[in-house]
Amino acid sequence: MKINLRHKYLSRSRYNRYLYATHNHKEKAKRLYNANIRLAQAFHPLLTQFEVILRNSLSNILAAHFIDPDWIINQKNGFMSNPSLGQSRYYLKECIIKSERKFNKKYNHY
DSSP states (O other): OOHHHHHHHSOHHHHHHHHHHTTTOHHHHHHHHHHHHHHHHHHHHHHHHHHHHHHHHHHHHHHHHHTOTTHHHHGGGTGGGOGGGGGGTSHHHHHHHHHHHHHHHHHOOO
16 A cells, blocks of 8 residues: 555554554554455455354344344334334434335335
8 A cells, every 4th residue: 555545544543553563664564554454355255254144143033033034124113113222313223214215216116
């Protein structure tokens, strides 16, 4: 990464960790940072699969709990409307509603 782009998109405090780890050796810090990027890229496919497995597992558990395979749609007026979620401005419910609108706009335009 070119130094001007690194300073633009990577906080100094984050990059300073690499400088600290290399005793302020700029070239070693750059190599360490690039190695860390490659390491993160190597984990990305695994993390993606883990996220899908976790999401599907949670959905299966909640579908069984609510005895409803469409629980995510049908619970907007159930637990997603519980007053205890008011502090979050009913974030989950609003996300579902927003996704439904987006879907309907894209696929039901007749």
